[in-house]
Amino acid sequence: MTELAQNVIDGLGRGSIYALLALGIAVIFGVMHLLNFAHGELITVSGYVAYWVFSAGLNWYWIAPLVVLVSVGTALAIEQVAFRWVRGAADFTMLLTSFGVHFVVQAVFFMYVSASVRNFDRPRWITNTFDVGPVTIEVFDVVVVAVTALTLAATAAVLLRTMFGLSLRAAAEDFDAARLMGVKSDRVIRGAFALSGVLAGIAAIFWLMRAGQTTPSAGITPMLKGVLAALIGGLGSLRGAVLGGLLLGLAEVLLRSRLPDGIAGLTDGVVFVLIALLFIFRPGGLITVSRAERV
Amino acid sequence: MKHPGSFADARRDVAFPMTGAALLAAVLIVGGAVYSAAGGATADKLVTAMLIDAIMVVGLQIYIGNTGVFSFGHIGFAAVAGYAFAVLAIEPARKSTVIRNAPWGLNEVHLTPVQATAVASLVTLAAAVVVGWGLARSGAKSGSVSAAVITLALLFVTHELALNWTDLTGGDRAGLSFRIGNTLEGRTVIYAVLVAVIVVARLFAQSRIGRLAQAAREDNLAARAMGVNPVAGQVAALLLSVLVVAVAASLRVYDIGNITPKFFFFDYTLLTLVMLIVGGRNSVTGALSGVVIITAGRELTRRFASDGFEFFGASLDAPVVDWLLREGLTQIFLGAAMLGFMILRTNGLLGDWELDTWLWRRWRRRKPEERPEPLAEIAPVGLHVEVDREGAALEVHDLAVDFGGFRALDGAGLTVAPDEVVGLIGPNGAGKTTLVNVITGVVAPSAGWFKVGERELTSAPSHDIARAGLVRTFQNLRLFGALTVHQNVELAARVAAQHRPGNHPPVDALIAEAGLWDVRGRRARELDYGSARRLELARAAAMAPAYLLLDEPTSGMSDAESAEMIGRIRHMAAAVDAGVLVIDHDLNFITGISDRIYVLDQGQVISAGTPDEVQADPAVRAAYLGAESDAEGRA
Numbered sequence: 001m002t003e004l005a006q007n008v009i010d011g012l013g014r015g016s017i018y019a020l021l022a023l024g025i026a027v028i029f030g031v032m033h034l035l036n037f038a039h040g041e042l043i044t045v046s047g048y049v050a051y052w053v054f055s056a057g058l059n060w061y062w063i064a065p066l067v068v069l070v071s072v073g074t075a076l077a078i079e080q081v082a083f084r085w086v087r088g089a090a091d092f093t094m095l096l097t098s099f100g101v102h103f104v105v106q107a108v109f110f111m112y113v114s115a116s117v118r119n120f121d122r123p124r125w126i127t128n129t130f131d132v133g134p135v136t137i138e139v140f141d142v143v144v145v146a147v148t149a150l151t152l153a154a155t156a157a158v159l160l161r162t163m164f165g166l167s168l169r170a171a172a173e174d175f176d177a178a179r180l181m182g183v184k185s186d187r188v189i190r191g192a193f194a195l196s197g198v199l200a201g202i203a204a205i206f207w208l209m210r211a212g213q214t215t216p217s218a219g220i221t222p223m224l225k226g227v228l229a230a231l232i233g234g235l236g237s238l239r240g241a242v243l244g245g246l247l248l249g250l251a252e253v254l255l256r257s258r259l260p261d262g263i264a265g266l267t268d269g270v271v272f273v274l275i276a277l278l279f280i281f282r283p284g285g286l287i288t289v290s291r292a293e294r295v
Numbered sequence: 296m297k298h299p300g301s302f303a304d305a306r307r308d309v310a311f312p313m314t315g316a317a318l319l320a321a322v323l324i325v326g327g328a329v330y331s332a333a334g335g336a337t338a339d340k341l342v343t344a345m346l347i348d349a350i351m352v353v354g355l356q357i358y359i360g361n362t363g364v365f366s367f368g369h370i371g372f373a374a375v376a377g378y379a380f381a382v383l384a385i386e387p388a389r390k391s392t393v394i395r396n397a398p399w400g401l402n403e404v405h406l407t408p409v410q411a412t413a414v415a416s417l418v419t420l421a422a423a424v425v426v427g428w429g430l431a432r433s434g435a436k437s438g439s440v441s442a443a444v445i446t447l448a449l450l451f452v453t454h455e456l457a458l459n460w461t462d463l464t465g466g467d468r469a470g471l472s473f474r475i476g477n478t479l480e481g482r483t484v485i486y487a488v489l490v491a492v493i494v495v496a497r498l499f500a501q502s503r504i505g506r507l508a509q510a511a512r513e514d515n516l517a518a519r520a521m522g523v524n525p526v527a528g529q530v531a532a533l534l535l536s537v538l539v540v541a542v543a544a545s546l547r548v549y550d551i552g553n554i555t556p557k558f559f560f561f562d563y564t565l566l567t568l569v570m571l572i573v574g575g576r577n578s579v580t581g582a583l584s585g586v587v588i589i590t591a592g593r594e595l596t597r598r599f600a601s602d603g604f605e606f607f608g609a610s611l612d613a614p615v616v617d618w619l620l621r622e623g624l625t626q627i628f629l630g631a632a633m634l635g636f637m638i639l640r641t642n643g644l645l646g647d648w649e650l651d652t653w654l655w656r657r658w659r660r661r662k663p664e665e666r667p668e669p670l671a672e673i674a675p676v677g678l679h680v681e682v683d684r685e686g687a688a689l690e691v692h693d694l695a696v697d698f699g700g701f702r703a704l705d706g707a708g709l710t711v712a713p714d715e716v717v718g719l720i721g722p723n724g725a726g727k728t729t730l731v732n733v734i735t736g737v738v739a740p741s742a743g744w745f746k747v748g749e750r751e752l753t754s755a756p757s758h759d760i761a762r763a764g765l766v767r768t769f770q771n772l773r774l775f776g777a778l779t780v781h782q783n784v785e786l787a788a789r790v791a792a793q794h795r796p797g798n799h800p801p802v803d804a805l806i807a808e809a810g811l812w813d814v815r816g817r818r819a820r821e822l823d824y825g826s827a828r829r830l831e832l833a834r835a836a837a838m839a840p841a842y843l844l845l846d847e848p849t850s851g852m853s854d855a856e857s858a859e860m861i862g863r864i865r866h867m868a869a870a871v872d873a874g875v876l877v878i879d880h881d882l883n884f885i886t887g888i889s890d891r892i893y894v895l896d897q898g899q900v901i902s903a904g905t906p907d908e909v910q911a912d913p914a915v916r917a918a919y920l921g922a923e924s925d926a927e928g929r930a
Contacts (some may be wrong), residue, residue, distance in 0.1 A: 035443070086637060086638055086641075089637075090439035091365075091366050091440065092363070092437070093637050094631055094637075095633060096568070099633060100631070100632075100633035100634030100635075100637060101630075103626060103630030103633065104627060104634060106626070107623050107624075107630055108627065108629040110623040111624065111627065128582065186711075231440075231444055259642045265455065265458065266452075266456070268451065268455060269455035269456070272447070273448055273452060275448065276445045276448035279433050279444050279445055280429040280433045280441075281431045
């Protein structure tokens, strides 16, 4: 029981970051049906920003806001350079475009920055823990969960209360109809990328605080986690993405602590197979977003 | 005269593809031999790698090209095959040092490379059966995300297994390696495999099952409405493509002499995918061009990165250039190639262009064909498609459909007798298209049933319904865009030949009847609107249907075109002996074409009868035509 409680606490901390990543991916999938495999590049770029700011002798109070700013900027830049040209193209085209962005960004960092690991200090409080009965809680997890909850609340407020949020939800429901109702597609798509940039930036802060380092390919793992979480949630569904993130975090912690030693290294593979099975039996994801084809 | 029911044209589908394949292989082989003769050992290695990549990429093309289903996982299959091959073919003495604890006594096994390839292929095919089942179960179709995810899972699982199952794979550090000198000698085997694989890929694309797969790629829904079960084509393409990939993987491992987990993972996936899409994934010629272009580009960027910019004697020597060009350039090249082609030319350089098809067209153009007799001349009183049409009425009873809270159909029913033309009319949102969607298996009803003759079809899948004789057209035009006019009609005729009894209308006559003879070689997506509508009608008629279900066949047409369409539909239906259920909201058109009319409003039939009776019905005037004066104006 104690172990389970411990797992749930750990899983929530982990899952919160996944939820932020997944939400960013789901927002973009909603407005332009693009499964963004380049989402992890926002983390990579953020990692180098963290490294440079840190090398300049500044601490995390400077790093955190800069990371969010740069992440938003990068998201908008990627949209401008690549995705705006494939709007409305076949899913195949958009999927491979995002892959192309991923590989180009990764190669640019590899070539012009460094192939080796770049380190920066992690905040000192990150390893602090406190005990509640038999369960040990990391201060970091508490901060992550709290900030995620605040971010989600703010995002929900934006989506539900503002004109931009309304256009974005309308566009996610039916893009053509939304345009006919006067929603400016350009603004909605750019807004969606900016929002995904904010969410990825916040996720990046936590991801980097914990990692304390970055490499040109640092974005791959967070990107995969985000994509998997968004897939679990049914891709287009924003609520599903958050739920998918939390579920993925829990599933990973549970599998890692429960799987026998020899197979524990396969956790990611097992998660992947579970998700593949989910897609085989429920092609729409856990929370089905009905997207009926017009006949 | 060709045997009816046989659509294979020996020249088009066999002789030319084989010749074209041989030509393509010859270009690669001779070009490669010349280059390696001039360039020494490095060039030799490069050419060998390119030829093996070519086999691999053709393997990918067989699946991705023909089905349009996007697979990230084919390199995962390659990993399975590569490891299976290495484990079986490396001699026991060597295995006892690298994988001492191999399971199932595998370190005692020693097969020849050919035997090992065969067994590795079988193992990989078994994996393909599992993945193929999963893909079919998930309803994979062109561009579907679920297929990308399922195949990506395969890639990751094989990678993690390779990393972690060290007893079998040697893990990350050592991997599995052959003894030095104990690897592939010469390129004869590669040449032979390359020729065979290109021939097979072209024959498959021209085969019946290949055509069915391509139809489903172009439009899954329309393919099912033409009696095509997309799963069959996808599974066939998957198994064939995985077989080719397994052989290519074995060759690659044997040529290089070792295998590690990263050997068949992301980098190779990127490389092969870029090769596939740059030339054009829908064509074998395109895939092979991509292999050559990307191999050359990669070699060039690699040289720029290591030796600085030097191109045919011209050289740039500046610190900026040296700073720009450095290790990693090849990765940028690959990423940029993928990005650039997706943005600028998503179907690759060649699109659907295929060498042998082009040659065949040129060859055929030299001897003009005679315009066939239109259907009306061949079969003025019908072809008598079905032997026994007694009591084979289409009956639809009490259908109900709910979309969320909206009741689109509320107990609607109708009957159509064989040889009868029945109109279904109603205002927008009355449920007309929903009714056709239900009786073609696209939408499942919450209540009610329908049957043709004695055969109840209520819960049958779309393709079975089409095979049973209910064949539809679509309001928003769903043709197989990349296929020619002729291929569109022929495809339906092929399905009919297998699944519809009795006589079948000749393909050429149908095309002539639809007024499309002069454009029969043109791709369907290039047709003007009216021609596209007529092609849809001809394609449906080629199914030799018991009933044609026409969903707004004149939408978007002028009054004159609509009037002409009346004659064409009645004629075509009579010629293939089909009853007709035609939907429209244009009263003039419906009264002009129909023997009987049903009026649908808010999901219910509010009136039925002859055109005159319906027009006189006050309920109809109220519900459908609105104001009295308006009714006078239109009717």
